[in-house]
Amino acid sequence: xxxxxxxxxxxxxxxxxxxxxxxxxxxxxxxxxxxxxxxxxxxxxxxxxxxxxxxxxxxxxxxxxxxxxxxxxxxxxxxxxxxxxxxxxxxxxxxxxxxxxxxxxxxxxxxxxxxxxxxxxxxxxxxxxxxxxxxxxxxxxxxxxxxxxxxxxxxxxxxxxxxxxxxxxxxxxxxxxxxxxxxxxxxxxxxxxxxxxxxxxxxxxxxxxxxxxxxxxxxxxxxxxxxxxxxxxxxxxxxxxxxxxxxxxxxxxxxxxxxxxxxxxxxxxxxxxxxxxxxxxxxxxxxx
Amino acid sequence: xxxxxxxxxxxxxxxxxxxxxxxxxxxxxxxxxxxxxxxxxxxxxxxxxxxxxxxxxxxxxxxxxxxxxxxxxxxxxxxxxxxxxxxxxxxxxxxxxxxxxxxxxxxxxxxxxxxxxxxxxxxxxxxxxxxxxxxxxxxxxxxxxxxxxxxxxxxxxxxxxxxxxxxxxxxxxxxxxxxxxxxxxxxxxxxxxxxxxxxxxxxxxxxxxxxxxxxxxxxxxxxxxxxxxxxxxxxxxxxxxxxxxxxxxxxxxxxxxxxxxxxxxxxxxxxxxxxxxxxxxxxxxxxxxxxxxxxxxxxxxxxxxxxxxxxxxxxxxxxxxxxxxxxxxxxxxxxxxxxxxxxxxxxxxxxxxxxxxxxxxxxxxxxxxxxxxxxxxxxxxxxxxxxxxxxxxxxxxxxxxxxxxxxxxxxxxxxxxxxxx
Numbered sequence: 001x002x003x004x005x006x007x008x009x010x011x012x013x014x015x016x017x018x019x020x021x022x023x024x025x026x027x028x029x030x031x032x033x034x035x036x037x038x039x040x041x042x043x044x045x046x047x048x049x050x051x052x053x054x055x056x057x058x059x060x061x062x063x064x065x066x067x068x069x070x071x072x073x074x075x076x077x078x079x080x081x082x083x084x085x086x087x088x089x090x091x092x093x094x095x096x097x098x099x100x101x102x103x104x105x106x107x108x109x110x111x112x113x114x115x116x117x118x119x120x121x122x123x124x125x126x127x128x129x130x131x132x133x134x135x136x137x138x139x140x141x142x143x144x145x146x147x148x149x150x151x152x153x154x155x156x157x158x159x160x161x162x163x164x165x166x167x168x169x170x171x172x173x174x175x176x177x178x179x180x181x182x183x184x185x186x187x188x189x190x191x192x193x194x195x196x197x198x199x200x201x202x203x204x205x206x207x208x209x210x211x212x213x214x215x216x217x218x219x220x221x222x223x224x225x226x227x228x229x230x231x232x233x234x235x236x237x238x239x240x241x242x243x244x245x246x247x248x249x250x251x252x253x254x255x256x257x258x259x260x261x262x263x264x265x266x267x268x269x270x271x272x273x274x275x276x277x278x279x280x281x282x283x284x285x286x287x288x
Numbered sequence: 289x290x291x292x293x294x295x296x297x298x299x300x301x302x303x304x305x306x307x308x309x310x311x312x313x314x315x316x317x318x319x320x321x322x323x324x325x326x327x328x329x330x331x332x333x334x335x336x337x338x339x340x341x342x343x344x345x346x347x348x349x350x351x352x353x354x355x356x357x358x359x360x361x362x363x364x365x366x367x368x369x370x371x372x373x374x375x376x377x378x379x380x381x382x383x384x385x386x387x388x389x390x391x392x393x394x395x396x397x398x399x400x401x402x403x404x405x406x407x408x409x410x411x412x413x414x415x416x417x418x419x420x421x422x423x424x425x426x427x428x429x430x431x432x433x434x435x436x437x438x439x440x441x442x443x444x445x446x447x448x449x450x451x452x453x454x455x456x457x458x459x460x461x462x463x464x465x466x467x468x469x470x471x472x473x474x475x476x477x478x479x480x481x482x483x484x485x486x487x488x489x490x491x492x493x494x495x496x497x498x499x500x501x502x503x504x505x506x507x508x509x510x511x512x513x514x515x516x517x518x519x520x521x522x523x524x525x526x527x528x529x530x531x532x533x534x535x536x537x538x539x540x541x542x543x544x545x546x547x548x549x550x551x552x553x554x555x556x557x558x559x560x561x562x563x564x565x566x567x568x569x570x571x572x573x574x575x576x577x578x579x580x581x582x583x584x585x586x587x588x589x590x591x592x593x594x595x596x597x598x599x600x601x602x603x604x605x606x607x608x609x610x611x612x613x614x615x616x617x618x619x620x621x622x623x624x625x626x627x628x629x630x631x632x633x634x635x636x637x638x639x640x641x642x643x644x645x646x647x648x649x650x651x652x653x654x655x656x657x658x659x660x661x662x663x664x665x666x667x668x669x670x671x672x673x674x675x676x677x678x679x680x681x682x683x684x685x686x687x688x689x690x691x692x693x694x695x696x697x698x699x700x701x702x703x704x705x706x707x708x709x
Contacts, residue, residue, distance in 0.1 A: 002519050010513065111326045113536030114566035124547050130519070133547040206512045206540035207570060210326075211370060215510055250516045256479045256506040 072192025228279025320391025422615025
């Protein structure tokens with residue numbers, strides 16, 4: 001039972017890490033390697049709004065999500081637009097931006113373990129005899145709601161449909177009058193906001209440390225590669241595969257192998273099915 | 289005539305200025321400090337050095353023969369406590385301090401045991417006397433000095449090492465066994481050299497001493513979820529969780545422990561998060577009852593020696609926060625011990641300073657400071673009159689209360705409400 005409960009929590013956490021990254025890549029084919037840095041940055045923005053500006057928690061959350069979305073849009077508009085279409089340059093540029101954000105935070109004195117966000121609800125419940133705190137339960141609930149909202153957004157709104165159009169066939173979308181750069185800006189903003197949402201949900205479980213930006217990036221990439229780059233449904237499924245594999249590894253092999261699971265999943269996927277579970281970019285090569 | 293008077297006055301002023309401030313005029317003694325400055329064991333050491341250096345310089349500096357010379361600090365961030373940063377980065381930092389910054393002595397780190405061990409041949413190559421002051425707990429460091437004295441004689445360590453820490457925790461375990469009948473022990477360690485080694489040692493010793501070791505979990509540096517390990521501990525009726533972690537994420541472990549109401553006392557041997565005064569706020573008070581070893585007295589309030597609270601208060605006044613980590617008092621004392629060694633040697637010559645340091649006998653912040661002449665490890669004791677005393681504290685009602693050793697204890701170990709029968 002504990003494997004089921006904590007496996008689900010771990011899987012939802014992985015899905016939350018990865019959704020923003022998957023969305024940006026799916027729509028604009030942009031590998032946003034600043035994703036982990038935006039996750040950490042939004043945590044510190046929330047913390048600053050709460051402790052320095054003395055705003056209430058909800059306002060701090062809204063402010064952090066809005067500012068992070070804006071930063072994502074600015075990153076694309078100022079930097080990534082110049083290297084659009086050059087994949088290696090996109091990776092280098094976005095990784096460099098992420099590095100600058102993380103090192104800038106460290107340089108600005110955001111170090112140590114004293115930066116924390118309060119949980120939404122204090123206390124814990126017993127599920128089938130297993131103690132689970134309310135924050136973790138809310139992670140599952142909000143994570144599931146987020147997937148539903150994303151589905152509605154991409155299937156029933158004009159912007160969402162335009163984003164899907166871009167993801168399916170950029171040239172056809174251009175012919176229909178959809179501006180590719182505007183959609184990429186929107187994708188970066190939404191992707192960054194998702195990183196912020198993940199941070200706001202998951203950081204109350206621990207503390208805000210700069211180093212976690214690198215971990216989040218690695219896990220997001222692992223989930224997206226296994227699920228198929230660009231497919232957010234694939235990302236959700238891969239998050240459950242890796243999430244449960246990690247928990248089973250901790251239970252039966254040992255906690256220090258936990259990180260190996262994600263890296264092993266990347267290697268195995270690239271060997272056996274390079275396009276991942278739902279990806280399309282290598283489909284032709286795989287069929288041939 | 290007028291010009292002659294002016295020249296005489298100018299000469300007089302210049303000579304007076306030089307005589308009045310000899311320490312300012314003399315060439316400084318450069319202390320090279322390779323520290324992982326973004327982490328507790330880096331910044332606490334830097335603060336300890338700075339405080340001692342400022343006090344010594346304000347008092348006139350260091351007497352080197354007939355000359356008074358001030359200390360000057362050069363700090364380089366080794367980043368060796370960060371996950372994924374290779375040891376070679378720390379070695380480059382040490383070499384840069386020696387070659388570029390012209391460090392006369394190396395104080396502090398590298399802080400990670402692996403990096404400190406790798407730096408030993410470098411220190412021998414350049415004949416640089418080094419005193420480790422923070423974080424390096426591996427017993428191998430002093431073993432290597434003892435085994436290859438001629439090669440590694442320049443390496444000293446002024447704080448306790450893992451073997452001392454293990455001895456101290458077993459003294460507490462024995463007391464808990466006697467008082468509450470505890471017999472089940474679960475060990476959680478970070479995947480780094482000193483923590484892995486110490487955890488294995490605790491497991492072996494605990495088994496030999498009749499404890500039931502219910503599990504040993506090793507976590508990668510940067511791990512943020514400990515729930516499965518805690519559930520294992522809970523299911524196996526564990527009464528003490530022994531923790532060996534220096535990563536800031538270890539505070540998450542204590543929050544999870546509280547949320548899950550695990551009926552086992554968290555006993556950190558190395559537990560960086562719980563050492564800091566900010567731990568209470570970081571865990572929203574959920575870390576209450578956590579025990580941790582701050583390696584030497586002075587890093588938490590106690591009256592080990594007359595110098596202990598004098599240092600503690602001076603540190604708090606200078607930095608606006610109480611001493612935070614296990615490297616605070618030892619880093620502070622290292623500067624005084626080095627000053628004492630240089631003054632007795634009457635020179636900066638490394639071989640003469642090594643010989644002088646081996647004869648160190650100084651009553652410091654955490655007791656009587658002497659080095660073992662073979663291994664260059666500070667001599668430990670539970671009595672501050674005899675040697676360097678350790679310190680184990682427990683978080684009680686928002687305060688760090690020293691509970692061990694008995695000679696300096698300010699309170700007794702308490703159990704959380706959900707463990708009380």
